[in-house]
Amino acid sequence: MKRSIEDTSIVMVGAGNVGSHLARAFYRKGFRILQVYSRTPEAARTLAQEVEADPVTDFEALTAQARLFVVALTDDALVQLIPQMTQGREDALWVHTAGSVPMDVWRGHAQRFGVFYPMQTFSKRREVDFRQVPVFVEGCDRECTDLLRAVAGVLSTKVYEATSEQRRYLHLGAVLACNFANHLYTLASDLLERHGLPFDALLPLIDETARKVHELSPREAQTGPAARGDRSVMEEHLRLLADEPYLSQVYTLLSQGIKGATFL
């Protein structure tokens, strides 16, 4: 009987945002998760229970039986811990989930390795439709890449291959378009709150701003005082921000950027 891709047995190393969302996505699609590692016993136990795996808090307790190890740690921890975690398990396929860490960190520590980068913003308290999450894979050889494509294809409809170099820029692009955009929501929310206004009033605008770039390029979609070159509005805004040095800097810098991008 031919084995299906969902028979790939998995160990999840890391139980943070990315690890938790990934483990749950694998579990829901029928993959067998053998173990969940976290150095925090509580985190390992909670996630392991959810995905019917064994919790592990020590690398020595990692099984050698899993076909695929998925490592979702912070970049620093990942690079530092690779020698320990792989030792004795060099035959498995090892992948990490980090946008900015090259595939070659595995070289010399595992025979078969790669990267499995789901590009999405994961929060503990919010479920994500994984079918819509772009997954960028890279493998040490064609066979690894194909296996990772197949595994990713069970989870998501948007599977791409990307080199380590491209993935760095993807990650940076994601920081700009997602993390920084969310920070601007925070700044707007704080500002409105200080003046007795509900943040909710901004939601239709935030939604439309995101929807627009499905149809127009972001450059075409740009509106606002800086794009119009409306000096009096910009001066007025900077007056309102006179006691807010950080907000003034953000306002000035991004308005200059918009002017540059608009009048290229």
Add this chain to the structure above:
Amino acid sequence: MKRSIEDTSIVMVGAGNVGSHLARAFYRKGFRILQVYSRTPEAARTLAQEVEADPVTDFEALTAQARLFVVALTDDALVQLIPQMTQGREDALWVHTAGSVPMDVWRGHAQRFGVFYPMQTFSKRREVDFRQVPVFVEGCDRECTDLLRAVAGVLSTKVYEATSEQRRYLHLGAVLACNFANHLYTLASDLLERHGLPFDALLPLIDETARKVHELSPREAQTGPAARGDRSVMEEHLRLLADEPYLSQVYTLLSQGIKGATFL
């Protein structure tokens, strides 16, 4: 027979993005638009035709018969042109649509006046569902305010009253959460394009970033290297941006802001 609110006859002054979207929204809801003013004959003609109004390119040709004049010009043009446009039509209700211009610019030029601020990002090439557009109104007295609430209520399900002071901060919040967020999309798009990657790959992330803040506060929703305090990723990103002084500045400034906002 009682007259309904849609019998309010309107003149639209301005045929830019805001003017065009507003005029079409009024027209679709059954308001009678008598004239469309633009100093550009082509713009006046095109919009006037769409909403079955007469095009006007000269303030002297403005009718004195309309009950409501809606002025959607740039802030500078608005303030400068108020004396000319109102002369001989002081009895109508005059409103402007500008976030950052106080209601009092009308004082001395009209008897009845106010503000009708639709807070949305309007682009020529994209239709907007006006029922979802928050409209902030302010009137010179209770009667004006109530009339504006009623007119706005025909167009949108989200009608609020806001003082001139509050509206300034709304506008500033909108610039942060919308115009600046879109600019970050542009920066990400350019970056990806330079490295052979499709901007479309970012759309699920952009959508999720917007959707998240319907459920979590933006501060709770914040993710990314700066929020995690992941120095090595941030240093790596700044290395990638070594030849991009503007992007480096944006990256450094907003990462500092996120750290400040996260570890408050």
